[in-house]
Amino acid sequence: xxxxxxxxxxxxxxxxxxxxxxxxxxxxxxxxxxxxxxxxxxxxxxxxxxxxxxxxxxxxxxxxxxxxxxxxxxxxxxxxxxxxxxxxxxxxxxxxxxxxxxxxxxxxxxxxxxxxxxxxxxxxxxxxxxxxxxxxxxxxxxxxxxxxxxxxxxxxxxxxxxxxxxxxxxxxxxxxxxxxxxxxxxxxxxxxxxxxxxxxxxxxxxxxxxxxxxxxxxxxxxxxxxxxxxxxxxxxxxxxxxxxxxxxxxxxxxxxxxxxxxxxxxxxxxxxxxxxxxxxxxxxxxxxxxxxxxxxxxxxxxxxxxxxxxxxxxxxxxxxxxxxxxxxxxxxxx
Numbered sequence: 001x002x003x004x005x006x007x008x009x010x011x012x013x014x015x016x017x018x019x020x021x022x023x024x025x026x027x028x029x030x031x032x033x034x035x036x037x038x039x040x041x042x043x044x045x046x047x048x049x050x051x052x053x054x055x056x057x058x059x060x061x062x063x064x065x066x067x068x069x070x071x072x073x074x075x076x077x078x079x080x081x082x083x084x085x086x087x088x089x090x091x092x093x094x095x096x097x098x099x100x101x102x103x104x105x106x107x108x109x110x111x112x113x114x115x116x117x118x119x120x121x122x123x124x125x126x127x128x129x130x131x132x133x134x135x136x137x138x139x140x141x142x143x144x145x146x147x148x149x150x151x152x153x154x155x156x157x158x159x160x161x162x163x164x165x166x167x168x169x170x171x172x173x174x175x176x177x178x179x180x181x182x183x184x185x186x187x188x189x190x191x192x193x194x195x196x197x198x199x200x201x202x203x204x205x206x207x208x209x210x211x212x213x214x215x216x217x218x219x220x221x222x223x224x225x226x227x228x229x230x231x232x233x234x235x236x237x238x239x240x241x242x243x244x245x246x247x248x249x250x251x252x253x254x255x256x257x258x259x260x261x262x263x264x265x266x267x268x269x270x271x272x273x274x275x276x277x278x279x280x281x282x283x284x285x286x287x288x289x290x291x292x293x294x295x296x297x298x299x300x301x302x303x304x305x306x307x308x309x310x311x312x313x314x315x316x317x318x319x320x321x322x323x324x325x326x327x328x329x330x331x332x333x334x
Contacts, residue, residue: 036274036275036277036278038069038071038097038275038278038279039071039096039097039098040071040072041071041072041073041074041098042065042066042071042072042073042074042097042098042099042100043073043074043076043093043098043099043100044058044061044062044073044074044075044076044100044101044102045076045077045078045086045089045090045093045099045100045101045102046058046059046075046076046077046078046079046086046101046102046103047078047079047083047084047085047086047087047101047102047103047104047107048077048079048083048086048103049077049079050077052217053134053215053216053217053218053299053301054102054104054134054263055075055077056295056299057102057131057132057263057295057296057299057301058075058102059075060291060292060295060296061102061131061265061283061286061292062074062075064286064289064291064292065282065283065286068282068285068286069282076089081107081111082106082107082110082111082169082172083103083104083106083107083111084107084111084117084118086101086103086107087101087103087107087108087119087121087125087266088117088118088119089101090103090125090266090267090268091119091120091121091124091125091268091269092119092124092268093268094268095267095268095269095270095271095272096271097267097271097272097275097279099267099268100128100265100266100267100279101125101265101266101267102131102263102264102265102266103263103264103266104134104261104262104263105261105262105263105264105314105315105318106173106261107121108121108122108125108315108319109315109318109319109322110171110173110176110322110326112319113171113322113323113326113327114171114326114331114332114333115333123269124268124269125266125267125268125269126266126267126268126269126271126276126308127264127266127308127311127312127315128264128265128266128267128276128279128280128283128308128311129264129265129279129280129283129284129305129306129307129308129311130262130263130264130304130305130306130310130311130314131263131264131265131283131287131303131304131305132262132263132296132301132302132303132304133236133237133260133261133262133263133301133302133304134215134216134260134261134262134263134300134301134302135215135216135234135235135236135240135260135261135300135301135302136173136174136177136213136214136215136234136235136236136259136260136261137213137214137215137216137220137231137233137234137235137246138152138177138211138212138213138231138232138233138234138235138249139204139211139212139213139214139220139224139229139230139231139232140152140210140211140229140230140231140232141204141205141207141208141209141210141211141212141229142205142206142207142228143164143207143208143209143210144163144210144211144230146210146232147230148232149232149233149247149252150252152210152211152232153181153185153187156185156187156188156189157185157186157187160187160188161188161189161190162190163187163189163190163210163211164189164190164192164209164210164211165178165189165190165191165192165209165210165211165212165213166192166193166194166200166203166204166208166209166211166212166213167191167192167193167194167200167212167213167214168193168194168195168200168214169193169194169195170191170193170331170332170333171326171331171332171333172193173213173215173235173259173260173261174213174214175191175193175331176259176322176325176326176331177213177235177249177257177259178191178213179325179328179329179331180254180256180257180259180325181254181257182329183256183328183329184253184254184256184257185254189211192209200212200214201214201219201220201223204223204229205223205228205229211232212229215261216240216299216300216301217299217300218298218299221242221300224243231243231246232246233246233247233248233249233252234246234247234248234249235248235249235257235258235259235260236248236258236260236302237250237258237260237302239251240300241297242300243300262304262314262318263301264304264311265279265283267279276308280307280308283305284305284306287303287304287305288305
């Protein structure tokens with residue numbers, strides 16, 4: 001598949017996003033949602049490899065939904081192209097309620113600004129419900145002497161280009177955070193793009209660069225607890241319970257850089273509105289369960305939930321914001 005080309009105008013596409021999501025959100029009253037029957041077997045396409053944090057969460061959510069609805073939920077991992085392959089499979093599935101997708105919103109809000117997708121993210125998928133946000137941690141490696149975020153910025157100002165910042169790739173969320181800091185703090189930091197997250201974590205422990213920006217994970221937490229890596233800041237609405245002394249980028253004065261990965265459930269756009277409403281209600285019920293909340297918070301992910309309309313508004317806002325950042329920083333895909 002060719003994932004490269006140019007994107008369309010942000011304002012028009014954001015309006016289309018909101019209009020499409022309004023149909024999902026207006027999908028019926030609470031009683032109608034619970035009365036709507038669901039297919040006996042539901043395929044949950046996960047846009048990431050098996051074994052990762054997002055896969056673990058998706059499987060826990062699928063198990064909870066299956067128990068609540070008396071149906072079978074089969075997880076189908078379709079990894080690749082930063083989630084776009086999985087979302088393409090969702091977009092092209094039959095809109096009969098038998099297929100849902102679990103993904104970060106990045107294939108909808110980042111990928112369209114970087115290249116042509118094999119599906120229209122604004123017309124072919126429907127936001128069903130937000131599930132969680134995954135914070136972005138800014139980590140100092142053994143190569144850095146910075147004890148806090150201010151020391152990092154001071155070092156970058158004193159030695160332009162000397163501080164190396166690793167991310168999971170061009171136009172990744174970590175790269176967006178870096179570009180926001182470039183603009184806000186007026187610093188020159190060298191971007192070190194990786195392809196994915198595994199190797200960069202090994203290189204971080206080995207001190208191959210000074211700073212790593214990455215999503216929270218149990219493996220990362222273990223390295224922080226052992227003292228091999230030092231968290232300097234976090235991109236999240238609030239401080240993490242597991243790292244109460246680590247400030248958010250918003251607290252540090254970098255509101256635009258204080259971003260995180262948002263994950264949710266999606267469906268083919270033409271899925272009947274009553275089914276979308278039922279799924280939204282069931283997902284919110286699942287997220288209220290202590291068992292699922294514990295599964296999420298154990299990996300530093302934060303449960304969200306809410307209406308499809310609110311989720312779509314968040315997607316539209318992120319789409320416009322990322323479009324401005326990518327254009328301003330002249331970010332290109334590989």
